[in-house]
Amino acid sequence: MNQNLITESNEIAHAGVVIEHLSKSFGSNLVLDDISITVKPGSVTALIGPSGSGKSTLLRCINLLETPDGGTVTVGSQVVTAGRRIPERELLALRRQVGMVFQSFNLFPHFSVLRNVAFPQERILGRSRAEAEERALTLLERVGLKDKAHHHPAQCSGGQQQRIAIVRALALSPRVMLFDEPTSALDPEVGVEVLAVMRELADAGMTMIVVTHEMQFAREVSDHLVVMADGHIVEEGDPAGIMAEPQEERTRRFLNAVL
Ligand code: ADP
């Protein structure tokens, strides 16, 4: 695969993500406790930690699938402060800037692959059907799935479905991509295809936050590693450095479990 297969570098408008003092509870369960993370434009941050540590909630707070209780999230120049009602227009602008890929793909099962990728462009960007489908086909071709355009998601393998989900997000030209354990539901040999697409995106300069247990990917692709446990940041820094010499017992325990 040649470089910039997914996204030409000049297609990407870089945006950073700055999370400051973010907090979130579900009832009496404090899930995120004063989280601050800076993701530089064009960089990749890997987020790791045991199940239940708040990783998914953190990602969901960035595009406001969850409403934070306290703190601030800044994407590019757009600032979202907890406690202030977000006007619909701002919410849409934020969602346009931030693409998200889930563990379970979340494709529309009753739509063809082509419609899956075209429909959000029509709804969110107001593109014509012809224009949206043309872009969808271009992107599907770049990930080697053009021949699946008229299939339904159920007729595609898990790895293909996840690449379609990535393409669907990319079709909206996001400035930031969030990945929540994108390969956890996949067999390892299929996960590799998805990780290859993500690696290309990173090489093309996309700002990414990736929740993953794929330590090789984290070490080779991410610029920054954040270790979470129980709603806290346990440790953060250079990925290879932390993996070679974790400073915290919680990190050591987690790495022992996954490496
Ligand atoms: P992770 O992704 O690191 O496994 P999550 O962010 O999914 O962690 O969950 C963190 C904690 O928040 C868990 O205790 C989970 O049960 C709780 N939680 C997550 N989403 C909700 C929700 N919608 N309602 C209530 N509790 C939730």
Ligand code: MG
């Ligand atoms: Mg999760």
